[in-house]
Amino acid sequence: MRFCGELNELDVRLSRLYHVPMPTTPTxxxxxxxxxxxxxxxxxxxxxxxxxxxxxxxxxxxxxRLRGPETGLVMARGRQGGDGAPFNLGEITVTRCSIRLQDGTVGHAYATGRDSAQAELAAVLDAALQDAGRRPALLAAVIEPLAAAQAARRAADAARAAATRVEFFTMATMR
Amino acid sequence: MAYVAVKGGERAIEAAHAWLAEERRGDPALAELSLAQIEAQLGLAVDRVMAEGACHDRGLAALAIKQSRGDLIEAAFLLRAYRTTLARFGASEPLDTGAMRIRRRISATYKELPGGQVLGPTFDYTHRLLDFALAAEGAPPPPAPRAAAAEATMPRVTGILAAEGLMAPEPASEAEPGDLTREPLAFPADRALRLQALARGDEGFLLSLGYSTQRGYGNAHPFVGEIRMGAVTVEFAPPELGFAIELGEITVTECQMVNQFAGSKTEPPQFTRGYGLVFGHGERKSMAMALVDRALRAEELGEAVDAPAQVQEFVLLHCDNVEATGFVEHLKLPHYVDFQSELEKLRELRATAQMAGQREAAE
Incomplete structure (x- = not known):
């Protein structure tokens, strides 16, 4: 990352030298x-x-396929007292897959559960999404709709929780 | 202890298992239970099996419950046995329960606190009257009300006390915790190992031990600082990537018990915590775990160790229901030779005593 930072600085200096406008997105x-x-x-x-x-x-x-899809375990850790040193809580089933595209790009996927087909599709998508040419279409057709559906599920849960929030009424002293 | 290999029971065993399968299925005129139904409608049983089976997988826990005919200890045993067939990819980043997406969050120490009291889907305040409406299968219940959600995450109650300096901080450490599934438990066991053992421990055993600390066996004056239940993200850094990725979300329940601490030569009087964390929605278990965790800290905090819940060996060696059932139930296995020797010894003793009695009578 430091290397990227240096490259960015170099870009900035070069753009000043040659009066090339910088991209509108700051970084x-x-x-x-x-x-x-x-x-x-x-x-x-x-x-x-x-x-x-x-x-x-x-x-x-x-x-x-380079590896898998295969199901194994990841030991989930918690923290003592919620914010202290780690401890081993228990294991979770996780399925992973690694694949290679013909151009040599490698894609990986890890997900909780035992869905092998999911892991393989996710690994292929991970590889394809690394290709700047394929990325915009895949982001638009796959990732963004999924992200929106997941956010909607979270919001629905949060809304149900919010409806069970207790509103306290303070009794005023009557004289 | 010696077991005797017994041959000749194969046909009887096969017939017994065939009958077991028939009993499991029950009346074939009734619809068969699906795993999806168990997962969805017996969700708390699934949670308990995952916690005590020490393996988070709702589908496998549902299968174990179906296979065990609803015997949850047997189901935890099945899940434990299955997990030994899987390779371990590594350990997750520690779960950030502070960033939990809250479904339930209550505090018994503060009425009004940032984020509020969120009841969630709870049995609390139900009247514990049998609901005969459920006996008649009908339309699904109306959707639960929804309200505008304010903030996504909520501050911890222990943080509020810590900000005032009234709560003993947890020692900051990123030390690799011991793992009792890899190394046999040795005593004294550190808190990381104790919490791992308690997290997979039997809910009933821990409930009773926690109860004993409240009744005077152990000097406990606990308050529920906070119970929170909701979804946390599981992150894992695969070596081939070199950065942590999200593997999904799991539901966990966390309990922070706030306890008095008189202080010592080096520590001022302050509150200390007992901590409970379990897979799924396991409120009673998380509370019992937090009580027992605090009781087991007696020695570290310079308190007297004189109650069962404060004794590490007693608690940690007996809280695992899979180990306990293994040792108790092994008594069913043939002990014919053992018992034969006991029989002979007893007959000999009785014969000797009888002869001595006759001799005395004769004299």
Whole structure:
């Protein structure tokens, strides 16, 4: 990341030298953050939902499996007292898959549960989304609708919780 | 202890298992229970099996409940056995329960606190009268009301006390915690190991122990600082990526018990916490765990260790229902040779005593 930062600084200095206008977006979003986001969205979508979304997207490129899909465990950790040192809470089933596209791009997927088809589709999507040419269409057809549906589910839960919030009425002293 | 290999029971065992399968299914004229139904409609049983089976997978827990005919200890056993067949990819980043998407959050120490008291889907305030309307299968209940949600996350009650310096802070450490599924438990066990054992411990056993601390076996004066239940994100950093990714969300229940602490030579009088964290919606379990966690901190806090709930070996070696059922139920296995030797010894003793009696009578 420091390397990227230096490159950005260099860009700024070069643009001043040659009076090249800088892009309107102040800084290019961190590519890791973007990938982290789509991987998180894909991890929360089952295979059936992914297939529905993919029906409206450009076809995925062919791939070869590098590892899996395979189901294993991740030990979930908590913190003592909620904010102290870590402890082992218990294991969670997790399914992972790694694939390679013909151009050599490698895609990975990890998701809770045992949905092998989800893991494989998510790994192919992870690889395809790394390609700047394919990314906009896949973001629009797959990732953004999934993210919106997931946000709506969270909002519905939050709204149900909010309806059970206790409103206290303070009794005024009457004289 | 010796077991004797017994042959010759194969046909009887096969017939017994066939009958078990028939009993499990029950009246074939009735519709068969689906795993989805168990997962959705017996959700708290699923949560308990995941917690005591120490393996979070709702579908597998539902299968275990169906297979065990609703015997939840047997179901936890099945889940534990299954997890041994899977490889471990690694350990998650510690769950951030402070960032929990709250479904329920209550405090018994503050009436009005930032974020408020959120009751969530609770049995509290129900009248515990059997609801015969449920006996008649009918239309689904009307949708629960919704209201505008203010903030996504809520501050911790322990944080409010800590800000005033009245709550003992948790020692900051990122030390790799011990894992009792990899290394046998040795004593004294540190708090990380104790919490792991309690998190998978039997709810009934921990409930009774927690209750004992309230009744005077252990010097507990607990308040529920906070109970929160909701979804937390599980993050994991695969080595091939080098950064943490989100694997999904799980529901957990957390309980912070606030306890008095008289202070010591080095520490001022302040509150200390007992901590409970369990998979799923497990409020009673999280409360019992928090009570027992605090009781087990007696030695570390310089308090007398004189009640069962304060004794590490007693609590940690007996709280696991899969281990306990294994040892109790092994008594059913053939002990023919053991018992034969006991029989012979007893007959010999009685014969000797009888002879001594006759000799005395003769003299």
């Amino acid at each position: 290019e979003p961190d590519p890791t953050a973007a990938r982290r986001r789509w991987m998180g969205v894909l991890a929360r979508a089952d295979a059936a939902t992914l297939r529905t979304r993919l029906a409206e997207a450009p076809p995925l490129p062919p791939h070869t």
